Amino acid sequence: MIVRVLKYAILGLLYRQEYSGYDITSQFKKEIGQFWSAKHSQIYPELRKLVEEGLLHFRTQIQGEKLEKKMYTITEAGRKELLEWALSPEPLPETEKDAFMLKMYFIHTLSQEEARILFENQLQQRQEKLVHLKQEYEQLIPLFGEENTSGAMHFDHPHLGHYLVLTKAIAREQSYVEWLKRHVHLFL
């Protein structure tokens, strides 16, 4: 069960288009960053490794006068390995780490007032994130096609992946906010 997820994340991003290392870093700051990300310092060595393994190749492109950038594309071997990974059933992680919930487990170390502040702070942050995600979603309805019209989401829609991660991120935050609201009375 040894899976280099970053490897497949990169292969997946390159499935549809050519990207530079910098572009990949940028992608992880967008919607998919809700569920996977990496810093450039991890991405560049991984790209080198994937080229060595024959899963990618690259061409050097000149930007402006002399700035060189490496544009990576996926090879047939890369597509094959990506597909193999994508098809494999994903086991549930035993632990989904959440330091806030660890603090909640140790709630008895705090006074009710201290716990309330911590709890309400988390509620506010989660609510703000939820608002932000919903705004992103609203802005993307034209891209996704509105519900109950000829443009409704379907399997072959070019932005299905994007739609799935956004709706899932919203569901995750919605559930968090609701749980917090259901239990805030314990601290009042």
Added chain:
Amino acid sequence: MIVRVLKYAILGLLYRQEYSGYDITSQFKKEIGQFWSAKHSQIYPELRKLVEEGLLHFRTQIQGEKLEKKMYTITEAGRKELLEWALSPEPLPETEKDAFMLKMYFIHTLSQEEARILFENQLQQRQEKLVHLKQEYEQLIPLFGEENTSGAMHFDHPHLGHYLVLTKAIAREQSYVEWLKRHVHLFL
């Protein structure tokens, strides 16, 4: 923002009682393991470090004939550092890693049939986990005190932490299952 969470997880567990390294490992296999865990190979060195830092001390106890175990207790300095951490507002993580959702982002690499199998497999696993968590909850109602009676949950309840992590784990899985069910039609 450099936080050694395992350090505080251990301090928190030792806040109320003495534990051996083995006991701490066992705790991470129970309810709190939904939100934080560590293997014994990480715990033993960390315990040694915390003793060196003066946040814990231990006494050696003999189990049976000659089996030695180290029972750790938190020091005043340890309690102070634990409280400091527990009080600090917990920032939201930018990324909550989920390899299944990464696969969903790359859904276009699969056929509808392949995607359906993957999706339904995840739905089944999440549903099974949810059933399991709900059973745990049902078994613990006597410990928690039933709702709308004199035993209802409140801030000073000795099992509030336990109650919070279990209800949160249930909410998390419930939300996951509902999202999966809401979108399974895309693959049929």
Added chain:
DNA sequence: GGGTCCATGTAACTGGTTACATGATTCT
């Protein structure tokens, strides 16, 4: 006697973050 659990540790490795380091391009 054998299996499961209790109990503690180390070594090698992988994954991931922070910091160091450099330089070009684009926009205002």
Added chain:
DNA sequence: AGAATCATGTAACCAGTTACATGGACCC
């Protein structure tokens, strides 16, 4: 001219997993 962004890389460190290694206690 200066700021933000584009662009690539390495080094040092920290966090976490898997495997190696050993032995006692308890129950059947």
